[in-house]
Amino acid sequence: MMTASQPDSTGHFGxxxxxxxxxxxxxxxxxxxxxxxxxxxxxxxxxxLANLLHHYAGRPTPLYYCKRLTETLGGAKIYLxxxxxxxxxxxxxxxxxGQALLAKRMGKKRIIAETGAGQHGVATATVxxxxxxxxxxxxxxxxxxRQRLNVFRMRLLGATVVGVKNGTRTLKDAISEAMRDWVTxxxxxxxxxxxxLGAHPYPMMVRDFHKCMGIEARADILQMEGxxxxxxxxxxxxxxxxxxxxxxxxxxxxxxxxxxEAGGRSLQLGEHAAxxxxxTPGVLHGAYTYMLQTPDGQAAVTHSVSAGLDYVLIGPExxxxxxxxxxxxxxxxxxxxxxxxxxxxxxxxIIPALESAHAVSEAIARAPxxxxxxxxxxxxxxxxxxxDIYRENLPELDAADSNPTTF
Amino acid sequence: xxxxxxxxxxxxxxxxxxxxxxxxxxxxxxxxxxTPEIAxxxxxxxxxxxxxxxxxxxxxxxxxxxxRASARAIDAGTNLPKVLEIAKQIRSHSEVPxxxxxxxxxxxxxxxxxxxxxxxxxxxxxxxxxDLSVExxxxxxxxxxxxxxxxxxxxxxxxxxxxxxxxxxxxxxFVYLVSRTGVTGERVALSETxxxxxAKVRAVTTLPLAAGxxxxxxxxxxxxxxxxxxxxxxxxxxxxxEQDLNGLEPMVRAxxxxxxx
Numbered sequence: 001m002m003t004a005s006q007p008d009s010t011g012h013f014g015x016x017x018x019x020x021x022x023x024x025x026x027x028x029x030x031x032x033x034x035x036x037x038x039x040x041x042x043x044x045x046x047x048x049l050a051n052l053l054h055h056y057a058g059r060p061t062p063l064y065y066c067k068r069l070t071e072t073l074g075g076a077k078i079y080l081x082x083x084x085x086x087x088x089x090x091x092x093x094x095x096x097x098g099q100a101l102l103a104k105r106m107g108k109k110r111i112i113a114e115t116g117a118g119q120h121g122v123a124t125a126t127v128x129x130x131x132x133x134x135x136x137x138x139x140x141x142x143x144x145x146r147q148r149l150n151v152f153r154m155r156l157l158g159a160t161v162v163g164v165k166n167g168t169r170t171l172k173d174a175i176s177e178a179m180r181d182w183v184t185x186x187x188x189x190x191x192x193x194x195x196x197l198g199a200h201p202y203p204m205m206v207r208d209f210h211k212c213m214g215i216e217a218r219a220d221i222l223q224m225e226g227x228x229x230x231x232x233x234x235x236x237x238x239x240x241x242x243x244x245x246x247x248x249x250x251x252x253x254x255x256x257x258x259x260x261e262a263g264g265r266s267l268q269l270g271e272h273a274a275x276x277x278x279x280t281p282g283v284l285h286g287a288y289t290y291m292l293q294t295p296d297g298q299a300a301v302t303h304s305v306s307a308g309l310d311y312v313l314i315g316p317e318x319x320x321x322x323x324x325x326x327x328x329x330x331x332x333x334x335x336x337x338x339x340x341x342x343x344x345x346x347x348x349x350i351i352p353a354l355e356s357a358h359a360v361s362e363a364i365a366r367a368p369x370x371x372x373x374x375x376x377x378x379x380x381x382x383x384x385x386x387x388d389i390y391r392e393n394l395p396e397l398d399a400a401d402s403n404p405t406t407f
Numbered sequence: 408x409x410x411x412x413x414x415x416x417x418x419x420x421x422x423x424x425x426x427x428x429x430x431x432x433x434x435x436x437x438x439x440x441x442t443p444e445i446a447x448x449x450x451x452x453x454x455x456x457x458x459x460x461x462x463x464x465x466x467x468x469x470x471x472x473x474x475r476a477s478a479r480a481i482d483a484g485t486n487l488p489k490v491l492e493i494a495k496q497i498r499s500h501s502e503v504p505x506x507x508x509x510x511x512x513x514x515x516x517x518x519x520x521x522x523x524x525x526x527x528x529x530x531x532x533x534x535x536x537x538d539l540s541v542e543x544x545x546x547x548x549x550x551x552x553x554x555x556x557x558x559x560x561x562x563x564x565x566x567x568x569x570x571x572x573x574x575x576x577x578x579x580x581f582v583y584l585v586s587r588t589g590v591t592g593e594r595v596a597l598s599e600t601x602x603x604x605x606a607k608v609r610a611v612t613t614l615p616l617a618a619g620x621x622x623x624x625x626x627x628x629x630x631x632x633x634x635x636x637x638x639x640x641x642x643x644x645x646x647x648x649e650q651d652l653n654g655l656e657p658m659v660r661a662x663x664x665x666x667x668x
Contacts (some may be wrong), residue, residue, distance in 0.1 A: 298481065
């Protein structure tokens with residue numbers, strides 16, 4: 001039996017994870033861990049969480065068989081876990097509801113969060129509106145530009161969006177700025193971290209709030225196919241949607257788990273965000289894990305067309321699954337992700353988020369050579385937020401007289 | 408192990424009935440060539456201990472002033488080998504105690520065993536790893552201790568009694584008190600809770616205590632000097648370097664004045 005009881009009591013996944021933060025944050029992290037453990041064991045908390053996930057967010061989400069996509073590719077059967085159908089349009093709401101309930105329980109009335117693609121920011125702004133909490137979202141200015149729609153959605157929901165001008169002006173810098181806020185306002189504030197990364201207990205807690213994805217998908221595929229899938233595929237930025245869908249399948253050793261990182265423009269350092277392509281273990285943002293870094297040990301510049309995957313670190317549980325060989329990690333470049341998004345749109349009528357399109361691309365690449373196999377792809381978010389990027393990259397569809405050829 | 412320069416310093420200042428003035432510098436700001444010269448100015452003006460900050464791409468515990476300094480230093484080509492080179496140059500002219508102040512990642516990337524040996528050889532006396540908690544510290548600090556470097560840890564207003572005990576056990580040389588929750592940077596008013604923190608830490612250790620974060624004016628420094636064994640000034644000095652290097656010596660002299668009790 002592998003990894004089912006990870007992390008250990010000090011937050012380590014094998015050698016990875018842990019708690020590497022300035023001393024000011026150590027006691028608050030201990031307090032958060034204690035509150036989380038108590039809430040997890042409290043039937044009332046669990047009932048309130050389940051109720052909101054069902055009636056407010058829309059769980060369980062369907063597992064959908066992509067008949068046309070499968071037939072078009074002529075190989076493995078492809079199922080999608082439809083997290084894109086959740087309220088706010090991505091899996092991020094699972095964790096946002098969970099942590100907001102926890103913050104309420106801890107008496108914290110001010111919520112801060114970072115966001116890359118804006119999906120976690122929107123989910124956080126949404127739950128803050130729902131619970132009447134003050135909400136401040138840190139977002140890199142580059143990401144504000146490329147995910148403008150989500151910036152507006154957050155503001156419409158009553159959140160303050162703070163643009164971060166430091167560094168690469170993307171997710172890494174937004175997390176650093178959120179940590180600085182937390183260090184300063186720790187007595188009143190809960191940091192609602194949006195991915196399975198950072199200092200313990202975040203990687204464990206965020207995974208736990210998302211593991212419903214894998215539990216539901218596993219039950220559904222057993223019913224629909226009468227067996228477990230051969231392969232489960234998910235994109236990996238920090239890694240929350242991937243760990244959420246992988247987790248229930250970890251003990252099923254015959255099920256291949258595939259994480260897809262952002263291959264960007266090329267696999268040269270600075271052109272991508274694939275941490276297992278040249279990254280090495282290091283410490284940043286509270287945890288020891290794989291990280292893209294310069295020869296001097298500085299965080300490297302990253303790039304991805306998808307803001308949600310454009311991040312220098314991978315969550316520590318993924319680092320462990322990688323080293324154990326329990327999950328395999330690959331990458332998909334910008335161009336292939338854009339193509340996969342179009343393919344899915346035209347065969348199934350589903351426009352994926354650019355992040356999720358990376359996972360779809362991997363399925364498209366593998367399926368033709370694996371007839372008889374069954375895949376589950378985590379469709380972690382919907383693509384509305386990426387309309388501007390799709391338009392920029394597909395100018396031929398944006399012309400006044402454009403009529404695309406059909407499949 | 409023989410006494411380090413840090414331990415000798417606090418023995419001396421305690422005997423003299425004054426506090427030690429500790430200056431933080433981002434090494435390599437504005438350039439690696441300038442730092443030894445700036446250090447010489449600080450020593451001349453009365454600084455007792457220099458914290459040499461290793462610039463990091465993502466200084467999560469630092470406010471805007473030190474963030475800017477870190478970016479300038481990195482742009483000027485500063486890395487850990489260059490910081491050790493800077494230390495060596497300072498050491499060739501002075502016996503001032505030097506504390507290497509760094510986020511963990513550059514040190515890890517360099518290799519802790521190698522860093523311990525090279526830092527010792529460069530004349531560095533101790534190391535403070537900003538984002539190394541005592542829980543994680545055991546494996547990381549042993550190589551530093553083995554070569555006789557002091558290991559300094561942070562105590563914060565949020566630290567529980569259990570944590571303060573651990574911080575004191577793990578620290579040698581002195582304990583660094585974070586005088587307020589927040590990032591580094593100048594503040595108008597001194598933290599009201601510093602006295603309380605000093606009392607809590609004194610109850611669990613006999614090590615000297617130095618307080619930093621948010622101390623910038625001579626008045627604030629003098630007030631802290633009455634309570635603590637050392638007073639750390641960082642952002643105010645880094646800002647002075649950023650704005651007007653010529654003003655550094657008088658500025659630091661005014662701070663040093665306040666160390667007498």
